[in-house]
Amino acid sequence: MSSLSSNYLLLAVSTLSSLVASAPQHARDVQSPYAHSSHSIELKSIKRITSEPFKDATSLHARSSQQTSPSNETVHILGHAPLFAAPVTIGYQTFNLLIDTGSADSWIADSYFSCMYGVYPMSQSYCALNSTFVHDDGLSDSVTSATNSTFFVNYADGSYVGGPLRTTYVSMTPDLAFSQLIGFASTMDFTGGNLTSGVLGLAYSPLTNQYPGTDIWNSRPCYWESPDVVGSQGNPDVPCNQRNYVGVMQSFMSLDSFRDRQYFALALSRDSSNNSNGGLLTFGGTPDYYDAKVNVSSPFVSTPIEPLAFDLKNLTRYYTISVEGFSFPAFTNYSTATTTSSYYSNTDLPSTHRPLRRTTTNQAYTMSQTDGKSQYIVDSGTEITTIPTVYAAAFNSLFDPPAYQEYTDGLWLLNCTTLSFVPSFGVTIAGQTFYHNPEDLVIRKPSQEYDYDLEEYVDTEVCFSAIQAASELGGGYTSNVLGQPTLKNVLAVFDVGASKIGFAARPYYES
Numbered sequence: 127m128s129s130l131s132s133n134y135l136l137l138a139v140s141t142l143s144s145l146v147a148s149a150p151q152h153a154r155d156v157q158s159p160y161a162h163s164s165h166s167i168e169l170k171s172i173k174r175i176t177s178e179p180f181k182d183a184t185s186l187h188a189r190s191s192q193q194t195s196p197s198n199e200t201v202h203i204l205g206h207a208p209l210f211a212a213p214v215t216i217g218y219q220t221f222n223l224l225i226d227t228g229s230a231d232s233w234i235a236d237s238y239f240s241c242m243y244g245v246y247p248m249s250q251s252y253c254a255l256n257s258t259f260v261h262d263d264g265l266s267d268s269v270t271s272a273t274n275s276t277f278f279v280n281y282a283d284g285s286y287v288g289g290p291l292r293t294t295y296v297s298m299t300p301d302l303a304f305s306q307l308i309g310f311a312s313t314m315d316f317t318g319g320n321l322t323s324g325v326l327g328l329a330y331s332p333l334t335n336q337y338p339g340t341d342i343w344n345s346r347p348c349y350w351e352s353p354d355v356v357g358s359q360g361n362p363d364v365p366c367n368q369r370n371y372v373g374v375m376q377s378f379m380s381l382d383s384f385r386d387r388q389y390f391a392l393a394l395s396r397d398s399s400n401n402s403n404g405g406l407l408t409f410g411g412t413p414d415y416y417d418a419k420v421n422v423s424s425p426f427v428s429t430p431i432e433p434l435a436f437d438l439k440n441l442t443r444y445y446t447i448s449v450e451g452f453s454f455p456a457f458t459n460y461s462t463a464t465t466t467s468s469y470y471s472n473t474d475l476p477s478t479h480r481p482l483r484r485t486t487t488n489q490a491y492t493m494s495q496t497d498g499k500s501q502y503i504v505d506s507g508t509e510i511t512t513i514p515t516v517y518a519a520a521f522n523s524l525f526d527p528p529a530y531q532e533y534t535d536g537l538w539l540l541n542c543t544t545l546s547f548v549p550s551f552g553v554t555i556a557g558q559t560f561y562h563n564p565e566d567l568v569i570r571k572p573s574q575e576y577d578y579d580l581e582e583y584v585d586t587e588v589c590f591s592a593i594q595a596a597s598e599l600g601g602g603y604t605s606n607v608l609g610q611p612t613l614k615n616v617l618a619v620f621d622v623g624a625s626k627i628g629f630a631a632r633p634y635y636e637s
């Protein structure tokens with residue numbers, strides 16, 4: 127999940143050139159700059175969430191700072207992004223925490239928490255948490271100490287959470303235990319899908335949220351985005367009371383045992399077997415490349431982690447990288463376009479990019495590199511990969527039947543029953559194109575649709591493309607995200623020590 131603010135604007139058009147993908151190599155040929163670690167943590171996942179609050183479709187995009195009320199559309203998509211969870215011990219209790227590289231606050235639900243839907247109080251079960259932190263044994267309390275401060279986070283999908291910050295012991299693997307500020311959530315609009323009890327925020331400390339006192343509603347975040355990007359919300363002169371603290375990731379990166387290996391590796395799994403396989407998370411090393419669940423098939427390339435170009439303070443908060451372009455089938459003939467069912471306008475694209483009939487060969491689309499406008503946040507908590515509108519429209523017109531939008535700027539939807547062709551899609555990073563397994567390019571979810579005759583919601587299924595248009599942020603920037611669809615096709619090494627992310631391809635593996 128990303129807590130990036132967003133408004134709406136336009137986006138720069140890019141140039142077209144050709145790129146040559148590196149030839150895939152067998153896993154045994156992989157030359158690795160990283161150490162192997164035997165302490166991989168097995169992640170659990172859930173694919174389908176069936177008893178969750180409704181979230182409207184647009185909420186999958188980056189948030190605005192204002193809370194949004196539930197919207198009026200006839201199609202609602204149930205639930206949040208699929209959750210990838212790791213067991214984390216806090217005090218003496220072990221919890222499944224959602225692994226999120228797009229936020230930096232780590233928190234656990236306190237047993238007395240209030241569950242909310244927007245501003246409406248609900249029963250605790252509505253938040254579907256797996257378990258909560260219990261105080262009554264006294265033992266766990268003895269290893270936590272109160273601070274006179276709170277945390278409060280708004281996530282991109284409209285959920286929020288807050289509560290007191292306490293210092294406590296956190297441990298994840300035998301070589302990874304440390305004292306850490308953790309949020310003990312007392313109020314939330316959040317759903318754990320019965321799998322998670324909180325979030326492990328693995329982004330950088332400048333993204334953390336600490337506020338003085340005990341009232342979570344007294345939180346006034348300090349905006350750091352250029353006012354062009356977030357409009358009036360970005361006024362840096364508005365008094366704020368936010369402070370930062372050292373987050374979980376930077377705490378363990380400073381442990382002696384990680385001095386020479388300040389990185390963690392993430393191999394998310396698509397769970398083809400439906401056995402809750404979430405993949406592997408490895409601190410201070412990488413998992414075995416030859417493990418059938420990893421099955422790396424290309425050399426590593428790496429690319430620098432950058433501050434967002436519109437960050438007024440030029441700080442590294444997210445795992446942001448520059449992407450060179452995409453690869454998907456080319457188009458041939460404008461007049462045979464079959465996109466009449468969508469709001470897509472052919473004239474939005476340069477003539478060379480218009481959605482015509484697809485060809486069988488892939489074409490490389492290279493983005494302009496200027497002004498940081500091809501920056502992407504690598505986010506394990508976002509269900510979709512978001513790319514600039516023109517590319518998303520072009521790619522999504524290549525499905526057969528083509529993806530369509532029910533309303534302008536909405537999700538690119540697919541017809542679950544008639545879908546017969548999934549185009550190939552690759553992201554080019556540091557000269558290497560990472561193709562996505564077709565299984566990861568179509569997202570299927572249970573949903574409910576309003577039946578005007580019955581005057582009630584009826585159960586149905588909704589399908590949508592994993593590649594969606596990024597929200598426009600202002601100033602020509604868009605909230606580009608490499609989310610779960612991309613992360614399920616790579617072994618990503620978040621090399622904090624070297625300020626780089628290393629990627630190796632793994633489109634096929636046992637899951």
Ligand SMILES: *[C@@H]1O[C@H](CO)[C@@H](O)[C@H](O)[C@H]1NC(C)=O
Pocket residue numbers: 174175176177251254319320
């Ligand atoms: C979560 O657990 C509750 C209570 O046991 C149950 O009613 C609900 O169906 C479960 N939800 C999911 C998604 O399993």
Ligand SMILES: *[C@@H]1O[C@H](CO)[C@@H](O)[C@H](O)[C@H]1NC(C)=O
Pocket residue numbers: 198
């Ligand atoms: C919600 O739907 C009602 C009835 O169709 C319509 O009158 C109203 O304008 C809609 N509200 C919004 C915010 O779209």
Ligand SMILES: *[C@@H]1O[C@H](CO)[C@@H](O)[C@H](O)[C@H]1NC(C)=O
Pocket residue numbers: 170222255256257320321
């Ligand atoms: C919590 O998650 C575990 C999987 O780690 C699952 O077996 C258990 O049923 C869940 N508990 C609840 C109350 O949902």
Ligand SMILES: *[C@@H]1O[C@H](CO)[C@@H](O)[C@H](O)[C@H]1NC(C)=O
Pocket residue numbers: 274338339340
């Ligand atoms: C806690 O913090 C608040 C806000 O800064 C302050 O007004 C209050 O005096 C503090 N209380 C204690 C016990 O330190």
Ligand SMILES: *[C@@H]1O[C@H](CO)[C@@H](O)[C@H](O)[C@H]1NC(C)=O
Pocket residue numbers: 398399400
């Ligand atoms: C996993 O679930 C999906 C969707 O329900 C289904 O299409 C697929 O066949 C299942 N796979 C296995 C191995 O059961």
Ligand SMILES: *[C@@H]1O[C@H](CO)[C@@H](O)[C@H](O)[C@H]1NC(C)=O
Pocket residue numbers: 432433440
């Ligand atoms: C921003 O910080 C990066 C290092 O993180 C540095 O290379 C760059 O020059 C800085 N840019 C500005 C405008 O200060």
Ligand SMILES: *[C@@H]1O[C@H](CO)[C@@H](O)[C@H](O)[C@H]1NC(C)=O
Pocket residue numbers: 458459460461462
């Ligand atoms: C596209 O197709 C139309 C009708 O089939 C044809 O007249 C036209 O020449 C084609 N254009 C190109 C660029 O191939």
Ligand SMILES: *[C@@H]1O[C@H](CO)[C@@H](O)[C@H](O)[C@H]1NC(C)=O
Pocket residue numbers: 541542543544
């Ligand atoms: C999918 O296509 C079928 C056949 O054209 C159509 O009957 C159905 O309404 C479509 N479904 C949706 C959700 O558009």
Ligand SMILES: *[C@@H]1O[C@H](CO)[C@@H](O)[C@H](O)[C@H]1NC(C)=O
Pocket residue numbers: 150418421423634635636
């Ligand atoms: C590993 O990847 C190769 C392609 O690089 C594929 O042929 C093979 O089936 C994969 N192994 C597993 C266990 O999925």
